[in-house]
Amino acid sequence: MTETMDQIFVLLKHRILAHSPVSVQPIFSAALSAIAILVVFATLFALTTILERKGLGRFQNRYGPNRVGPFGLLQPLADGLKSLTKEDIVPHSADGVVHMLAPIVLVVAAFLGYAVLPLGRNMTAINLDAGLLYFFAASSVVELAIFMAGWSSRNKYSLLGAMRAIAQMISYEVPLILSTITAVMAAGSLSTGAIVESQTGYSGIWPHWFVFTPWGFAGFVLFMIAGIAESNRSPFDLPEGESEIIAGYFVEYSGFKFALFFLGEYIGMFAICGLAITLFLGGWAAPFSFLTWAPSYFWFFAKLLVLIAMLIWVRATLPRLRMDQLMNFAWKFMLPMALINLFAASTWHFTPPGAIRWIVGTILIAVPYLLLGRGLMQSNKLEKRTYRFAD
Amino acid sequence: MLGEGILKGLAETARNFFGSFVSKERLTTVQFPEERLPQPEAARNFPFLVYDGDDSQAGLRCVACQICEKECPPKCIFIQKSSDKKPDYIGKQQFYPAVFNIDVSVCMSCQICVEVCPFDAIEMDNAFELSTTDRFRGLLWSREQLAKPNSYFHNIHPATAAEVDERLAEAKARAEAKAKPTVAASTTSQPDSQTTTS
């Protein structure tokens, strides 16, 4: 029974494919997966917009939107209708074709990454041997789309804003990719399916997720921070925040194209979270061995919702970083930490299992973290100050 | 340690998040117009004219002395004295305002008119849901729109209204005692003084 529930979507897909001719089956199978991913994640996007607004409201001691529909749940519908009916303004001097293509390229590139995410047992859309490589290649096209948006406006400062957004995204690609190499080394394969398979064991009731090792935990934290920077979310949303003052890369967009940018950003965020789950949090594996009766896709989406909640939490709390501080942080802290993490992960592999492995691993990560942290604060001359009182 | 302050900040917002489901202090929204907060006694918005009894013409306390018109800082009050007189709550013949207009789009709710009125005839209302579609005539209130009964005054400012009533009753008693000096020995006209003030 649990087996059927777990594989119900796979069985459904096989049932549908059985009715089609054999020559068309591969392409039909891919199309079905694509449609399923589009539907599921677009719905998740709509749900996230309302969850984010209500979540932010609760963090700020207020209700979120609660007038449209019960508990405000129809709010995304109202927002979608509004953005569809707004006038589509294109600047006179803008390059029309590029201006139109930029949001479309963004959305397409963001969706391409989902092809290799294992959403459940046997539920990866395409099982590539170099899945991780494909994911990073596809998600880098997002940066191209941002540059297209800034370039097409023919506005010197819009271009400058776009270039800074790209500088941010490129600087954070390096720690992002380096932190994933530890998971690749531990699993021994670039395939996302294989990485998840290597995390499905249990010792007693405790799972074998990579996040429960020192290098996995550090890798997870580094990956999430770099991922937030990649998707331009607070506290790394200077390209968007600065559009209040200097033309940001998408300030010339209105109506539906703006909604597409918004959609693209959130889809990218879900993809990064999905990859974090795959690499470090055990993918579709249940957290404890006595919970394996629940379907695998339920666990994947539950973990995804937890990560999204954490991202909303971080957005509600932290102010924005300035551009130079952002770059400083990436190159002077994240990159060295990622390299040291690699070293710690490989040391873990060669030390015998037991308490000594844990102690060595933790020290190898904690000591450089403290030293680098202190160095970063001192180089920016940040300190904890005490104040005197006049008498 | 780098990140310690950020973690403490995250803990603080998490506390507010979970607190918003359990305590009223962490979720201070009042869902207007379904829920309303009661206004304090002293709350003021725009002035209104008080009348005693049921007749807004005969019971109007205002005697058109025009002090409020003179003291009003933005000069939003316009009064025209009548040519005839009518009796006030003591029985003395007084003028009354034939025209008493307040332009509420100019009024700044400073309450100086209430402070300087020697007859407790003008008081501050606390109604604030006053939107109108006519920007000019809808915001120029005439005497008929401004006149409200003393019972309304008691409703919105009970303590002040009680104090005003006491003062007026005392003044009336003193006036009546002065008017009948022969009967003033032991049986003063105390019982009579409470009849007309409502």
Place this chain on the structure above:
Amino acid sequence: MTTAPVKEATHDERAAGCGQDELLEIALGPHHPSTHGVFRMDVVLDGERVVKLKPVFGYLHRNHEKIAESASYLASMPYTDRLDYICSLTNNWAYALAVEKLAGLQVPERAEYIRVITAELTRLVNHTATIGFLTQEMGASGTPLMYAFREREKILDLFESLTGSRMMCNYMRFGGCRVELPAGWLEQTKKVVEEFPRFLDEYEQLLTGNEIFMARAQGVGILKKDLAIDAGVTGPMLRASGVNYDIRKVDKYGIYDRFDFKIPLGEHGDVYDRYMVRMLEMRESLKILHQALRDLPQGPLMDPKAKIRGFRPKPGEAYGRIEAPKGELGFYLISDGSPNPYRYRVRPPSLINLTVLEDMCRGYSIADTIVIFGTVDIVLGEVDR
């Protein structure tokens, strides 16, 4: 909301490439989410650094001083509420102080204590709003702002039950206060004062040690001590630069010499110091409030010699100043014996503090300019009058 039009590159400039280093002039226009009102800054940028900055104000000029010349002294009191519209009670006090000096009126003790209580509550109201808006400008998506406003509401409720209005209080009169404290107000105020330190601790936990906040605030917008004194800057900005000057201690107006409180001083004069000086000042205000609420005596509220109507002070001049939450707020009055003043002049702390904005912002980027501007803490009602 975007700014006023950005200068379009001409065809030749575009052809020559974007590498040309021309100075760009931007108007951070009167319509801006972060300028605390209708205020314009003409900024000249070199790439990203600010080269020149010219503040342009006057969008909210309402002829306050001229109106006062044709209105009586009492009629100007509600207009002073609207100068620094966040702190109306301190504006009222400054004006009442000036007129009392002019006419030689004495204020009874109970009224002095009530004035101190309301002024310190106003200081709390102002500083929480300023810090909340500062974090909003740094991009913290409104969370610290909402917490600050949640606490502010409690104090505004106190004002409403005392004076009738949350913001435009119109409470002080020449020679005392207008109306007696309502029943239960003292207990309510004591409760608010007792719960406030816990909120300040929570707020500090959220902000003071936060590395991102520190990185945005420390070392940004430094105002040197000498420049601050030369330019006439007063208030928390001056004390954050290290100058020990608080009019409550210098003039000892009212009954401030009876209270035991200290003046916090900063060292570097940057944004972080101004923020911390305001936080520490709030704690000192709570100390003053505690003492005032404990020692409040009974007695009359108004000087018996004071007149509400027909007030004609003798000819002369007077300057009354107080430590308003934003700085030194002063009223200069010249009377010629008539019911209206001959000259009425306001010394607005926000305007005087604004004159050093260019010196503080030169060399920083636009994002920093917005943050520095937030700590100058201006209110356009006061700058433009």
